[in-house]
Amino acid sequence: MKRFFFLLVFILAFQSMSAQLFTKEKVANAVDNIDQKFLTWGYFLGFNQYDFNFDYYENLEDVLVDKTFGFHLGLIGDMRINEYMNLRLEPGVFFTTRNLNYDESYFQGTTFNDSDLLREVKSTYVHIPLLLKISTKRINNFKPFIVGGFSTALNLSSNEDNPNDNSSGEFRMTKNTYFYELGFGIDFYLPYFKFTPSIRGIFSLNDEIIQDVDPDSPWTSNISQMQTRGVFINFTFQ
Template sequence: MSKKYFLVGFAILFAVKAYTQRERVENLPTFDDRKIHYGFYLGLNQNDFKLNLRNSSIQNANITVSPSTGFNVGLIADLRLHKNLNLRLEPGLMTNSKNIYFNHLTTERDSVREVSSTFLHVPVILKFSTDRYKNIRPYLLAGVSYNYNFTSNESNQEDNSQGQFRMKTHNFMYEVGIGIDIYLYFFKFSPSIRGIFAINNEIKYDNDPNSQWTAPVNYMGTRGVFLNLAFE
């Protein structure tokens, strides 16, 4: 799922190396002295579901997920705690879609559910940076996030028996990642790659406790890869 994101990441790192070999002037020399600064980000995401099945009345249950690439955009508020540590709030919108295949069912109407989601994604992140070297500064990211799923259909009275797959509206994640700050003449450019992992079970179970769609599911939680390009 994440191979292409890591290939893009390696391409960015090679570009950074070429840039630093060419560039000797230190740009934005006092940028990191600011107590608070702001920015925005654009990016791509690819979200999957981690699935754990359980024993149920459904024999030979087999469920798989096929993700697609989505888009994310948001704002950044950065608070400097220490010369190598920053606290960041990064609220934004995230869209993606997934197909869930219930391979133990025979008809196409029953065996496929398309889950298209739009989230309010609100991460609180700690950013651990190395000391600056010329115009670059690598960093690590770790934090937690809250997701509000606008398209969860949690309150919908219809369930999979009427063709409606439901998710929970309020969800929580943890995030880890790596990136690099690149100090340009007018602004700081910061590409990063991060993984996100759901903490809570996101599935909304069907009304029927023996539902062929949800009865076999013990846990369903988002896991994904983000490629973010931040401008600060």
């Protein structure tokens, strides 16, 4: 269902882009004055893929991350600074799952089973970025831009306060994470709204792993730092 929706939106966006690229004159739109407003509002939805970047104390086999596509949605508040710059607040809710696969070398000298080699990390983030959007001059009915900024996220599924750790099958992360973000996209001016597909990368600034109680834990003792990184594909309507 997600793939079908993504394909449908892509086809609509491609048709709109093709029509506007080869139109010599700007088509009259109900949103022609939207870029002149000091404050505008909208919403977004899209897909995400989260990953982890690990740093280790010892040179053992990497912890492998199986990434899946997640879903997200949220609201947009846009403040106009000038013709080419906008300040944006984009709070949203993001759902994702990552599977961590440990090599058997982490468990040398201990008794383990196959389930110990896998940790499923489900995350629900309340993600709040503050972004600076820098656009080119509008060309007919589209306008490319780059965007960047900083964000914070509350992980509602972190297990940070859970007294159980990996010895009980619970992988724990910090509740709060801080990111920097970079991306690009194109605004398309359609007859009744502005449609914006964009892609953005996010990179964590802090260590997110909660060490197990056992200092020799095979799941956490060799990890000196674990940081989230990810890719967002957004579809915005204003």
